[in-house]
Amino acid sequence: MKGSDTKENLNFKILELNEQGTVTVADSISYLTDEFRKDKQLIISRIELALKMTKDLQAKETTKHNHEIYISDIAGMNKNIDSLKNLTPDNLRGYENMNKDDVLAVIVRCHYSLQLPGTTSPVEETFDFYISPDGTKCYGKTRAK
Numbered sequence: 001m002k003g004s005d006t007k008e009n010l011n012f013k014i015l016e017l018n019e020q021g022t023v024t025v026a027d028s029i030s031y032l033t034d035e036f037r038k039d040k041q042l043i044i045s046r047i048e049l050a051l052k053m054t055k056d057l058q059a060k061e062t063t064k065h066n067h068e069i070y071i072s073d074i075a076g077m078n079k080n081i082d083s084l085k086n087l088t089p090d091n092l093r094g095y096e097n098m099n100k101d102d103v104l105a106v107i108v109r110c111h112y113s114l115q116l117p118g119t120t121s122p123v124e125e126t127f128d129f130y131i132s133p134d135g136t137k138c139y140g141k142t143r144a145k
Contacts (some may be wrong), residue, residue, distance in 0.1 A: 011107040011115035011122065020107040020128060026100040029092060034090040044084050051077040109144055 001102060031105070055085040058070035108129045126144040 009115075010116065012112060013042070013114070013122075014110060014112050015124065016086050016109075016111040018109055020109045020131075022103045022107065023105040023130065024100065025095055025098045025102045026102060028104055029095055029100070032091050033089050036091060040084055040087060044081055047077055047084070103133045105139055106133055106135075107131075111144075 012138065044056045054070055054073050054077065058067060058074065061067050061070060108131055110129060111124065111126040115122045127141045127145050129141045130139040132139065
């Protein structure tokens with residue numbers, strides 16, 4: 001069949017297939033919390049930089065009116081930083097009633113070869129697939145390290 005890359009003409013072969021581990025509710029919560037902290041810290045760092053620049057400008061300002069504007073801006077930035085530092089993750093909804101040891105996904109590593117159309121030698125790849133515990137769904141894949 002010309003121009004078609006169906007599985008029949010790719011000569012797909014599994015060379016090795018094994019379970020690498022699982023992803024539990026606790027793993028998922030930990031990952032989401034870490035990502036939340038990283039994102040939050042990035043925003044805090046940007047506001048802190050703006051705060052420093054505003055303080056530098058304030059120190060050079062001589063008019064009372066502009067000086068008061070800087071004081072207001074600095075107070076607002078400090079309030080935002082304090083608010084962000086106290087912010088807790090809001091992306092954990094749905095985990096409240098789950099057991100932390102419940103398995104959400106099984107990680108299966110697959111090393112395979114396939115013959116791409118128009119090539120003479122097969123290509124080998126290794127990916128980790130994230131499969132539902134019952135084996136009916138694939139949530140995603142990542143290239144194995």
